[in-house]
Structures are given as structure tokens and as C-alpha cells.
Amino acid sequence: MPVTMRDVARRAGVSVKTVSNVVNEFPHVTPATRARVLAAISELGYRMNFSARSLSLGRTGMITLAVPELRLPYFAELSDEVIAVAAERGYTVLVEQTGGVRERELEVLTSDRRRMTDGLIFSPLGLRPADARSLEVDYPLVLLGERALHGSVHHVAMGNVEGARAAAEHLLERGRRRIAVVGSYDERGAGAGSLRTRGFTEALADSGIEHDPRRTGEALEWTRTTGAQAMRRVLERGADVDAVFGLNDVLALGAMRVLFERGLRVPGDVAVAGFDDIEDGRFSCPSLTTVQPGRAQIARTAVWLLVDLIARGEPAGAGGRELVVAPELIVRESTGGPDGSGDAPK
Numbered sequence: 001m002p003v004t005m006r007d008v009a010r011r012a013g014v015s016v017k018t019v020s021n022v023v024n025e026f027p028h029v030t031p032a033t034r035a036r037v038l039a040a041i042s043e044l045g046y047r048m049n050f051s052a053r054s055l056s057l058g059r060t061g062m063i064t065l066a067v068p069e070l071r072l073p074y075f076a077e078l079s080d081e082v083i084a085v086a087a088e089r090g091y092t093v094l095v096e097q098t099g100g101v102r103e104r105e106l107e108v109l110t111s112d113r114r115r116m117t118d119g120l121i122f123s124p125l126g127l128r129p130a131d132a133r134s135l136e137v138d139y140p141l142v143l144l145g146e147r148a149l150h151g152s153v154h155h156v157a158m159g160n161v162e163g164a165r166a167a168a169e170h171l172l173e174r175g176r177r178r179i180a181v182v183g184s185y186d187e188r189g190a191g192a193g194s195l196r197t198r199g200f201t202e203a204l205a206d207s208g209i210e211h212d213p214r215r216t217g218e219a220l221e222w223t224r225t226t227g228a229q230a231m232r233r234v235l236e237r238g239a240d241v242d243a244v245f246g247l248n249d250v251l252a253l254g255a256m257r258v259l260f261e262r263g264l265r266v267p268g269d270v271a272v273a274g275f276d277d278i279e280d281g282r283f284s285c286p287s288l289t290t291v292q293p294g295r296a297q298i299a300r301t302a303v304w305l306l307v308d309l310i311a312r313g314e315p316a317g318a319g320g321r322e323l324v325v326a327p328e329l330i331v332r333e334s335t336g337g338p339d340g341s342g343d344a345p346k
Contacts, residue, residue: 163327164199183247227254
């Protein structure tokens with residue numbers, strides 16, 4: 001016989017109504033009681049009927065995730081994480097791709113398709129500060145990325161400045177002084193490119209090094225192709241380079257390919273570091289030193305926050321919180337660790 005809510009109530013020593021409140025994530029259950037009920041659910045192997053729960057609560061059991069580009073490994077891997085965590089909470093995820101285009105992002109916020117789901121996790125790239133009012137929607141909303149849009153919207157961010165600073169400091173500790181940055185561009189605001197460039201240049205300045213603009217490889221898009229093109233431009237300017245920091249991993253991988261084509265050894269002649277800790281970087285040759293932005297934690301935090309807002313019936317704009325996930329430097333072969341020597345040539 002399948003385990004019922006009554007069985008869980010009997011095991012936990014509470015009423016069936018209390019079990020229902022825990023299952024439906026109502027907030028007014030005490031932490032001790034909630035823990036007791038969840039323990040009973042786990043012990044008995046009770047399986048919640050998510051379809052029935054959704055019907056009784058007037059919900060769809062679905063959430064939307066809107067990201068710029070699924071072809072970018074970071075967003076593909078983030079989507080996987082969000083889908084997995086949402087499944088744990090009984091939700092299916094509808095994924096939308098915006099291309100980072102402002103008009104498409106505004107459409108995601110207002111489209112009738114959005115009404116098919118109970119809430120939205122949204123990673124905008126194209127919206128401008130003047131668009132902040134568009135985030136004042138009447139449904140639960142959690143933003144990912146940088147807080148370029150000020151307002152009272154719940155927001156989960158990564159430590160871009162801190163992560164880029166850690167990567168630059170690592171290269172400096174390896175004795176590198178002529179460090180190129182690949183992926184920077186004239187971005188006004190608080191986007192990831194600006195913040196990562198800021199962390200990089202601050203680390204150099206703190207070491208008494210002024211960044212040579214010839215060592216900046218601009219890229220409007222962050223792909224392997226644009227990373228390779230930017231690296232070629234830096235080298236064709238005659239810039240002397242002993243290290244490269246890619247503002248994301250695919251830029252760094254594109255740059256690393258060009259260094260190989262030019263007969264430069266990584267990390268012997270040029271050390272290379274990236275940002276995002278995508279799977280490709282773990283298996284490149286050499287493996288890529290990178291900054292892990294806390295992608296799994298970002299996904300888990302965003303989903304749990306959104307589900308909590310859905311349970312409370314709380315729309316966007318009702319006193320937003322900002323949660324920042326700390327980054328971690330992952331040292332691999334492209335800067336000489338853990339299996340190679342990455343100190344600057346004497």
C-alpha cells in the first residue's frame with residue numbers, strides 16, 4: 001500500500017493538516033515541526049502528489065528560466081542545475097532564450113506565455129537602467145547576474161570583482177607582469193564584463209602595475225572565435241605578453257588556441273586563466289585555471305528563493321533581497337598547477 005499523509009502525520013506526531021502545510025510549503029509551520037514532518041516523509045518514503053498539489057493551490061507546477069544564450073556553456077550548465085533543483089522541489093522548468101536582446105527580454109516579462117508558469121528566474125543582459133520599472137511585475141521574480149537594474153527585486157549574484165581579482169593575483173604570484181585581458185569592451189554600467197575588468201585592473205594597480213591598453217583584447221560576444229580573434233589582435237599590436245586572463249572560459253580557450261598556433265607554450269611562455277569553470281576547461285590540454293562562480297549554489301539559491309516567493313504569493317517588488325555567492329579560484333595546468341611549473345621564465 002502506498003504511504004499516505006495520514007501515515008506521515010502518525011509517525012511525526014502531528015495532524016494531517018500540519019503535514020499538508022509542510023508539503024505545500026506554507027510558512028507558518030515552526031522549524032522544529034517542519035523538520036519532524038520532513039524526517040517522517042523521508043523515513044516512510046512518502047511521495048507527494050505534485051499534480052494534485054498544483055491543482056489545489058491554483059498553480060501550474062512550472063517555473064520559467066530565461067537566459068541569454070544556451071550555446072554558451074555557462075548558461076547551458078546553469079540551466080541544467082536549475083532544472084535539477086526545481087525537480088527536487090516538484091517543479092518543471094520552461095527555458096526561454098533571449099539572445100541578450102532588450103526587446104526580447106522585455107517580452108519575456110510581459111508575454112502571455114509567462115502566465116503558463118508560477119514564477120520567473122531571469123538573467124537579463126540587454127535591459128538598461130531605465131527599464132527597471134519593467135521588473136515591477138505582479139508575479140514572483142528572481143534576477144540572476146549583476147545588479148545593473150536598481151529596484152526592490154530579489155536578486156542572486158556572483159562575486160565578479162572578487163573572482164577576477166583572485167585570478168589576476170594568482171597570475172601575479174606566478175611572476176607574470178605582462179598580462180593581457182581578453183573579452184573586455186566599452187561597457188557602461190555594472191555588467192559582468194565591467195566588473196571582471198575592474199577586479200583585474202585593481203589587482204594590477206595594487207601591485208604597482210599599470211595595464212598597457214595594447215594588452216586589451218576587446219570582444220563584444222564571448223565565444224571561442226571572438227577570444228581567438230581578440231588574442232590575435234593583441235599579438236599583432238606587438239604587445240609583449242606573459243599571461244592572459246579571459247573574462248570567461250571560452251574566451252580563454254580561444255586565446256589558448258592562438259598561442260598554440262604561434263608556437264607559444266602554455267604555461268611555459270604564457271600562463272592562461274579564465275572564469276566560469278565550464279566542463280570544457282577541465283578537459284582542455286592543458287586544463288584551464290579558472291574562477292568557479294558558485295554556479296550550483298546560484299541555481300539552488302535562486303530556485304529555493306523563487307519557490308518560497310510562490311508559496312507566499314509574493315510578487316516582485318515586495319522588498320527585494322540581494323544574495324551574493326562567493327567565487328573560488330581553481331588552479332589547473334594552464335598556470336602551472338597542480339601538475340606543472342607555471343612561474344614566469346627567468
